[in-house]
Amino acid sequence: MASTVDSNIFSSVPALQSNLGILSPDQIELAKILLENGQSHLFQQWPQLGVDDKQKLDFFDQIARLNSSYPGGLAAYIKTAKELLADSKLGKNPYDGFSPSVPSGENLTFGNENFIEMENRGVVEARNAAFVLVAGGLGERLGYNGIKVALPRETTTGICFLQHYIESILALQEASNKIASDGSQRDIPFIIMTSDDTHSRTLELLESNSYFGMKPTQVHLLKQEKVACLDDNDARLALDPHNKYSIQTKPHGHGDVHSLLYSSGLLHKWLDAGLKWVLFFQDTNGLLFNAIPASLGVSATKQYHVNSLAVPRKAKEAIGGITKLTHVDGRSMVINVEYNQLDPLLRASGFPDGDVNCETGFSPFPGNINQLILDLGPYKDELQKTGGAIKEFVNPKYKDSTKTAFKSSTRLECMMQDYPKTLPPTARVGFTVMDIWLAYAPVKNNPEDAAKVPKGNPYHSATSGEMAIYRANSLILQKAGVKVEEPVKQVLNGQEVEVWSRITWKPKWGMIFSDIKKKVSGNCEVSQRSTMAIKGRNVFIEDLSLDGALIVDSIDDAEVKLGGLIKNNGWTMESVDYKDTSVPEEIRIRGFRFNKVEQLEKYFTQPGKFSVED
Numbered sequence: 001m002a003s004t005v006d007s008n009i010f011s012s013v014p015a016l017q018s019n020l021g022i023l024s025p026d027q028i029e030l031a032k033i034l035l036e037n038g039q040s041h042l043f044q045q046w047p048q049l050g051v052d053d054k055q056k057l058d059f060f061d062q063i064a065r066l067n068s069s070y071p072g073g074l075a076a077y078i079k080t081a082k083e084l085l086a087d088s089k090l091g092k093n094p095y096d097g098f099s100p101s102v103p104s105g106e107n108l109t110f111g112n113e114n115f116i117e118m119e120n121r122g123v124v125e126a127r128n129a130a131f132v133l134v135a136g137g138l139g140e141r142l143g144y145n146g147i148k149v150a151l152p153r154e155t156t157t158g159i160c161f162l163q164h165y166i167e168s169i170l171a172l173q174e175a176s177n178k179i180a181s182d183g184s185q186r187d188i189p190f191i192i193m194t195s196d197d198t199h200s201r202t203l204e205l206l207e208s209n210s211y212f213g214m215k216p217t218q219v220h221l222l223k224q225e226k227v228a229c230l231d232d233n234d235a236r237l238a239l240d241p242h243n244k245y246s247i248q249t250k251p252h253g254h255g256d257v258h259s260l261l262y263s264s265g266l267l268h269k270w271l272d273a274g275l276k277w278v279l280f281f282q283d284t285n286g287l288l289f290n291a292i293p294a295s296l297g298v299s300a301t302k303q304y305h306v307n308s309l310a311v312p313r314k315a316k317e318a319i320g321g322i323t324k325l326t327h328v329d330g331r332s333m334v335i336n337v338e339y340n341q342l343d344p345l346l347r348a349s350g351f352p353d354g355d356v357n358c359e360t361g362f363s364p365f366p367g368n369i370n371q372l373i374l375d376l377g378p379y380k381d382e383l384q385k386t387g388g389a390i391k392e393f394v395n396p397k398y399k400d401s402t403k404t405a406f407k408s409s410t411r412l413e414c415m416m417q418d419y420p421k422t423l424p425p426t427a428r429v430g431f432t433v434m435d436i437w438l439a440y441a442p443v444k445n446n447p448e449d450a451a452k453v454p455k456g457n458p459y460h461s462a463t464s465g466e467m468a469i470y471r472a473n474s475l476i477l478q479k480a481g482v483k484v485e486e487p488v489k490q491v492l493n494g495q496e497v498e499v500w501s502r503i504t505w506k507p508k509w510g511m512i513f514s515d516i517k518k519k520v521s522g523n524c525e526v527s528q529r530s531t532m533a534i535k536g537r538n539v540f541i542e543d544l545s546l547d548g549a550l551i552v553d554s555i556d557d558a559e560v561k562l563g564g565l566i567k568n569n570g571w572t573m574e575s576v577d578y579k580d581t582s583v584p585e586e587i588r589i590r591g592f593r594f595n596k597v598e599q600l601e602k603y604f605t606q607p608g609k610f611s612v613e614d
């Protein structure tokens with residue numbers, strides 16, 4: 001054991017040397033790595049052999065985890081940290097030598113011929129895709145006590161984000177399998193990246209709801225580990241102030257998803273099974289699946305290796321811009337550049353006005369919404385080279401301008417969307433722009449912070465997230481020919497929002513616009529005070545005039561026609577103060593709840609043809 005080890009390295013750290021006898025050969029190797037990388041301070045307070053031995057072994061268990069969960073191990077982590085901390089101290093600009101230009105991509109307009117064509121192509125491709133949800137984030141800004149994916153996406157049905165995502169994937173799977181050229185049936189894999197903060201509650205949510213109808217074998221949870229915190233510019237690992245046998249750790253960011261997918265072996269499995277695409281998405285964007293089929297169609301048509309979903313972005317708006325960067329040495333990449341870096345970068349590169357709107361009224365650099373579609377083959381090849389490591393950054397908060405000490409420990413972080421940074425110039429990296437109302441309404445901010453958002457900027461709150469769903473569904477139905485009354489403005493939890501008719505439907509009712517159009521005919525109208533929840537598949541809206549609340553659920557073999565005048569007292573919206581703790585948190589963070597005064601509620605549990613009229 002200890003005698004077989006190079007004793008020189010340990011002799012300078014007597015506190016460790018005297019404890020070598022309790023360590024396994026693997027642990028001694030880890031100790032060597034630590035010492036060789038300037039971490040002897042970790043052992044300074046270790047007592048002699050025989051005291052706290054169990055805690056010392058626990059310490060090495062943690063070191064082993066930190067070492068194995070990082071590509072290249074702790075030595076690589078510390079080396080990168082030293083380099084990035086040195087750059088940060090020097091105030092080095094990561095974009096030095098790069099000049100920005102507008103990358104090429106696809107702009108889609110909801111409902112036109114091209115959009116419909118892309119959606120149809122996307123449905124063909126859906127069975128060749130795997131879906132990856134990154135859901136390891138703490139959600140500190142939202143401050144919700146549960147996990148974010150368990151929050152209702154909207155409160156008309158109360159269906160949570162995770163259920164909606166699963167039902168959307170299943171609806172796509174079914175539609176795609178139905179038109180498979182070889183007639184084969186495939187289950188779309190669904191991966192959820194969790195963390196210690198979200199893992200057990202995510203698993204429990206799935207298990208207690210029978211995986212919301214998905215086969216449990218289709219779902220894989222990959223848990224990301226935290227990374228070690230750093231105390232100073234020498235990248236000395238930070239000990240927990242309350243436990244000298246424990247390293248402080250913090251989340252490493254959603255970029256971990258790439259190394260986890262690589263090390264899970266799933267990519268090879270998927271390639272062998274004939275899959276072609278990997279789609280990455282985030283925990284609380286209730287509109288995302290409105291954008292998935294068409295953007296998958298764009299990926300397939302344009303043969304994009306990387307396709308970033310984007311929305312029109314006003315110049316200087318606080319959302320990262322998708323940008324092509326070309327280096328003086330010839331390298332180039334298409335990546336997300338944070339808005340506070342884009343404007344100075346443009347000014348420094350011969351654009352004296354910086355980021356300005358073009359003739360479309362928007363910045364030519366579209367807004368990144370962090371949903372990616374990758375071509376599986378090139379993705380696997382690239383990860384084979386990098387091990388899934390993503391370019392990291394460090395953001396220390398310095399005590400003073402000497403930049404020698406930190407206010408609190410820092411750590412390296414990485415972002416999912418930085419994946420293209422290491423790609424060769426031959427990689428086909430593009431984007432798909434869609435209207436914000438259709439594609440993007442994340443729930444990230446608590447009511448108090450949302451109410452402080454400067455006018456004109458998005459709230460990204462539970463209130464705005466829910467209202468965005470009603471607006472999108474209303475606009476989609478309008479486009480399909482339904483007269484949906486215009487919205488009213490209302491202030492909820494201090495945020496002024498547009499309140500449209502509360503229209504919701506299950507994904508299996510309509511995943512793409514051409515399906516929705518087929519289900520709407522004649523002269524239909526829905527008043528602003530109305531609520532309509534369609535939970536069945538074969539529900540047709542024909543000459544319907546709705547002024548009240550209507551809930552319809554039906555089995556697949558029941559064909560239901562909704563028509564005629566349906567009028568009742570409906571559901572009213574009552575304001576709720578987010579500080580009122582007598583109201584459940586899921587509700588009060590929205591600033592309203594429904595008073596279900598009167599509704600027409602119909603269930604069809606037998607096959608056949610039916611019609612609903614008041």
Ligand code: UTP
Pocket residue numbers: 134135136137138139140141142193195224251252253254281282283284444
């Ligand atoms: P957010 O930017 O919303 O961060 O993450 P967050 O950590 O969830 O929330 P704040 O910043 O504390 O308020 C974007 C997406 O990335 C996931 C989140 O779950 C969300 O889907 N994420 C974030 C991870 O999976 N892991 C991480 O380490 C961080």
